Each structure stands twice: as C-alpha cells, then as structure tokens.
Amino acid sequence: MTRRTLPCAIEPLIPHARGMCLLTRLLAATDDTATTEALTRRDDLFATVDGIPAWVGIEWLAQSVAAWSGYRAEAQGESPATGLLLGSRRYRSRLPTFPFDRRVRVEIHVDFVADNGVTQVNGSLHWADDADALPLAEGSLTLYRPGG
Numbered sequence: 001m002t003r004r005t006l007p008c009a010i011e012p013l014i015p016h017a018r019g020m021c022l023l024t025r026l027l028a029a030t031d032d033t034a035t036t037e038a039l040t041r042r043d044d045l046f047a048t049v050d051g052i053p054a055w056v057g058i059e060w061l062a063q064s065v066a067a068w069s070g071y072r073a074e075a076q077g078e079s080p081a082t083g084l085l086l087g088s089r090r091y092r093s094r095l096p097t098f099p100f101d102r103r104v105r106v107e108i109h110v111d112f113v114a115d116n117g118v119t120q121v122n123g124s125l126h127w128a129d130d131a132d133a134l135p136l137a138e139g140s141l142t143l144y145r146p147g148g
Helices: 057-077
Strands: 024-029 033-039 082-091 103-113 119-125 138-144
Touching: 024 057, 033 057, 057 082, 057 103, 057 119, 057 138
Parallel strands: none
Antiparallel strands: 024 033, 033 103, 082 138, 103 119, 119 138
C-alpha cells in the first residue's frame, strides 16, 4: 500500500473521539521521527482564558506518537492502533500557557519500541514560524500499545 502524501490531516491517523484530537497536521514522518502541528485555539477542549496550559504539550507529544504509529500502520494496510500514555519524564515548558492563534510544531523521536509494545519517545515543542528559537517545551514519554 502507498503512503499518504505529507503534510496531511491528522484525524484519520489518530483513533481519538471528537474533540480529543488536538493536532491539525502530520508534517513529516520517518522510521523513527515525526513532526506534527497544533493550533492554539480558543475553542480547544483545554483552553483557559489565558491560553492553552503548558501541560497540554504532553498530550501533543503523545498524539504525535499516535500519528507516527498510525501513518506507519496505514502504509502497511492496517488500522491505527490504540495506545496508552504511561508517563512523562523531565517535561519542562518555558511558558505556563501557550497563547491563542499560534501554530506549534511538535517534534518526536522514537528511541525504541519493545516487543511488548512499550515505546520510549523524546520530543519538543516549537513555534512553527520560528525555526531557530529554543524549544517551548521538551520531555520524554513512555507509551504502551496493547498487543505489542
């Protein structure tokens, strides 16, 4: 089966219910990396009066892993698999909230996928329009896909 042309809409690649898909596009994907995009919207499920709380970045990272996995599964003729976020380590954000109406580039690097489905990932968030700036946030995630 052929791979989807990138960039592409992210919803078909992530098995999330309406409103919980927090990313907009998959921009790039390789065997062990993915770049996605989020838009900080006022109608976002987690929006506050000040913006999107920095902790939502952990979910953006996790959904980027889901998009990476879904993209790879689709290329093999399979459906996206459900995964679980087990935990995060060393997640640090330079901002307490991300202001509205900004595009955030989410970059992930998959360190390993074990035979039992446990996956370790490092990731970072950046303003989409400022490639040279320091990361807005970064950290590591441990995820699990039932059935390995």
